[in-house]
Amino acid sequence: DRSPIIAIDGPAGAGKSTVTRRVAAALGLLHLDTGAMYRAFTWLVLNSQVSLDDEARIAELVSQADLQLSLSDHPDVPVRVNLNGEDITQLIRTPLVTRKVSAIAAQKAVRQKLLEQQQQWGEKGGLVAEGRDIGTHVFPNAELKIFLTASVGERARRRQREMVTQNQETIDFEQLQKEIQERDVYDSNRSIAPMRKAPDAIELVTDGLTIEQVIEKIVQLYRVRF
Numbered sequence: 048d049r050s051p052i053i054a055i056d057g058p059a060g061a062g063k064s065t066v067t068r069r070v071a072a073a074l075g076l077l078h079l080d081t082g083a084m085y086r087a088f089t090w091l092v093l094n095s096q097v098s099l100d101d102e103a104r105i106a107e108l109v110s111q112a113d114l115q116l117s118l119s120d121h122p123d124v125p126v127r128v129n130l131n132g133e134d135i136t137q138l139i140r141t142p143l144v145t146r147k148v149s150a151i152a153a154q155k156a157v158r159q160k161l162l163e164q165q166q167q168w169g170e171k172g173g174l175v176a177e178g179r180d181i182g183t184h185v186f187p188n189a190e191l192k193i194f195l196t197a198s199v200g201e202r203a204r205r206r207q208r209e210m211v212t213q214n215q216e217t218i219d220f221e222q223l224q225k226e227i228q229e230r231d232v233y234d235s236n237r238s239i240a241p242m243r244k245a246p247d248a249i250e251l252v253t254d255g256l257t258i259e260q261v262i263e264k265i266v267q268l269y270r271v272r273f
């Protein structure tokens with residue numbers, strides 16, 4: 048018997064990362080950040096001489112890539128990402144990677160390779176996995192599926208606060224809202240594994256809820272089942 052898997056999907060900025068990390072810590076599970084994997088390949092492409100729409104060259108690049116993750120069970124420790132021997136944990140969080148990731152994540156070879164790697168992590172279970180297609184494609188048999196959303200305005204406000212606390216370069220609010228919306232549209236309309244709420248997922252709209260309330264709710268949903 049494998050240990051349980053919790054799938055947490057939803058659009059950018061809905062609070063998935065914080066919620067996933069803290070739910071995992073509360074339940075003694077590892078957290079798998081699949082967005083970090085798409086970001087890693089985006090960083091790879093941006094740092095090569097290959098154009099973002101050259102799918103054949105990108106397929107070649109990713110087939111040769113060695114992507115290693117070290118998952119954590121601690122809420123303050125994000126996944127460490129190593130690509131071809133280089134630690135790129137910080138480098139995958141830049142605004143440039145964020146702007147380009149959806150175009151890379153839409154490509155077949157990229158999704159195929161990462162799907163296999165994600166499903167390997169799932170063989171033993173004991174994971175809270177976050178992404179866009181976890182409940183629909185990666186782990187369709189997950190024990191609990193959550194679809195986490197919030198209004199675009201709320202998500203942009205949260206992102207802006209996050210950038211300020213992390214001393215990141217800040218982006219104008221209108222611009223941030225526009226970028227979040229563009230990424231939603233792109234991620235929901237691609238042909239392979241678009242972002243969707245799985246039919247058996249529980250939708251949580253987090254406008255007006257604190258992070259603590261959201262975490263509490265998911266932990267409760269898990270505990271009534273196990």
Ligand code: C5P
Binds near residue numbers: 081
């Ligand atoms: O969650 P995060 O913002 O890091 O995800 C970055 C991007 O990676 C998403 O906008 C999406 O294009 C892609 N992604 C995906 N499928 C996943 C996780 C992320 O397509 N399971």
